[in-house]
Amino acid sequence: MTSQDRSTPPQQQCAERSYRSPSALAGGVLLLLLGGWLGGDALIQGVTQTKLMAVFALLLGVPLVIAYTLRPLVRAGEDRLTVRNPFRTITLPWSAVETLRAAFSTEAVTAAGTYQLWAIPVSLRQRKKASRQARRGAASGPRFGPQVDPGPAPRAMADQALEELRELKERAADRESAQGEPVVRWAYAIVAPIVAGAVGLAVMVAL
Secondary structure (H helix, E strand, O other): OOHEEEEEEOOOOOOOOEEEOOOHHHHHHHHHHHHHHHHHHHHOOOOHHHHHHHHHHHHHHHHHHHHHHHHEEEEEOOOOOEEEEOOOOEEEEEEHEEEEEEOOOEEEOOEEEEEEEOOOOHHHHHHHEEEEHHHHHHHHOOOOOOOOOOOOOOOHHHHHHHHHHHHHHOOOOOHHHHHHOOEEEEOHHHHHHHHHHHHHHHHHHOO
């Protein structure tokens, strides 16, 4: 090993992180099972018009359920943040992200616009619960004698996720591979059947 090898520390690689909403995933699976049961029953036992209505309703409903429950995903890597929302996929190089914030929803703010992070919902209930736990932890400490470190304060899921994303953004601030502009792509595989189902249902109702 040369002196140059000894003096150059190895580049630390950070693992890619993914964020999804467990409650949305569970709700989406239940809705799909319910829709499949109702739609399947109509397709098997219904008359021709009922079967056509069921087909168009499934074309409309199934992609909508998938779009809002199973599809949302946030994937954070060393160089970019990928946001998969119901109808669009947004790729954001870290250099393009000006700030990450959470008020009533989590958002990535860029010069080109603001993008919601559907996969990281803000729960006011979680925030209130975390705040109550933090207050109880502070109140339970000894009034006299040495203070014991209570450890990190509890955080709501959205706030914890954004803290991790901000750390990744700070690490990539000067990395050349993290430069670039936002790229937005529409999810036509989701949009097309929704439009077809909506048009079909409208025609059936008009007839």
